[in-house]
Amino acid sequence: MKVGIIGVGYVGASVAVSLLHGGVTRELLLHDRDAARAEGEAMDLAQGAPYYPRATVRAVDLDEVSRCDVVVFAAGRNGRPGESRLQLLADNFRVASEVGRVVGQHAGIIVAISNPVDVLTRVLQQSSGLPPERVFGTGTMLDTARLRQALAERLAVDSRSVHAQVLGEHGDSEIVQWSGAQVGGRPLRDWPGWTREDEQRLGHEVKRAAYEIIQRKGVTNHAIGLVTADLVRAIVRDEHRVLTVTRCHTGEGLDGVALSLPAIVGRNGATTVIPPSLDDDEAQALAHSAQVLRDAWSQLAPA
Template identity: 90%
Template structure:
């Protein structure tokens, strides 16, 4: 399968490494507005070929990068210390619109990584004209990974034994579905010693994770690289996995809005959204998250 990555800054480069190590692509095409950077990354990655499943890596122009089975959108600037993801919107909107118009002519599926990922997923879907299920953002997959890791530390279990998810915006209004969280098949709220104070503390920790990393190193890139490679592999291998990705919703109160809900992901994209079973508090929080994203869109596209 042919995968293109548009934008190979810190995030795009980490995505490229993770995609190669996961064996998710037979050919990886890199594009960046700084052509020399893309060439350097391609050369560096190609020289590691003995240590990942067989794949070709090349730096290419924008149009060739868009002619792929799957295109990863990692272009635009990163967040600055103290800046929310939605504050990135004005700067990254134009780039997403331009790329969307091009990939809509050629790409099979588009995966959005750049922030604010929910709104940019909607921009890419509308500008490309692709069906909603074929324009997918990494959404709260990263937040869900952070939650599982934090819970694993708190409970002294392997993170793969934790089943919990974050929904809504990949940002400050995101929500944790505590009512459905399980560890080894046991409801988390029945776990010995678990308290609602734990929920408040860990929920805040997960929400603040990116800010804490950016304050220290200026960018978050490695974990999102792993997340994106996992999503790419699920799509290209038609795994039909349930993942918390963002896509434009169809029907009901969320119609047209891009935010993260569990969806079945495979070769045709995020084809079936699975409405989560939320308690009243979580349902209200999800509606609040949706409203935050509506307001961000209204500021971007008045009327």
């Protein structure tokens, strides 16, 4: 399958490196409104060919990149220090609408990573006219990775042995599903020495992680690059993995809202959504997260 990236700033470039190192695609196409930047990135990446699995990298126009099997939307500006993801909405809404109209004519699957990723996923889905399972975003995959890494440090275990997830908005209203978290098959809440105070502290750390990085280096790009490559790999290889991606939902009080829930991801997109088992507090928090995103959408004039 052919993979394209729209927007090759810090984030798009990190996605490209991760895709190539992971051997995810044999043909990677790059597009940016700054054509010279896209050409420079393609040249730079292509010259590293001896050090990653065989692949070609080219800079192309929007029409050609839109014909890829998987198109990664990384366009728009990044967040500024102290700025919430939803504050990016006005600036990135127009870009997503324009790209969606073009890409929707040809693309197989659109993967959104630009922020605010939940609302922009909905913008891309509606402007492209593609079905919801074929337009989805990385959502809380990165938050989930941050959670697993934080828990691994706290419990002195490998992060791959931690099974826990973040749901809802990729932003300030996100929730951790503490009631379902497990380590080595044991419920986290049964772990010796674990307390609800730990949950509050680590949940806050995960929610604040991006802000802390942006204050220090101005952008978050490496981890989201790895996350996106992992998601695209699941599509290209038809892995049918369960991942916390954001896509538009129906039913369960979520009609039209795009937020992260576990979904089976493969060659046909994020198809089957798996409603998580939540306790009462978590269910209430997820409903609040949905309302935050609904309110953000109501401020727009959708294309």
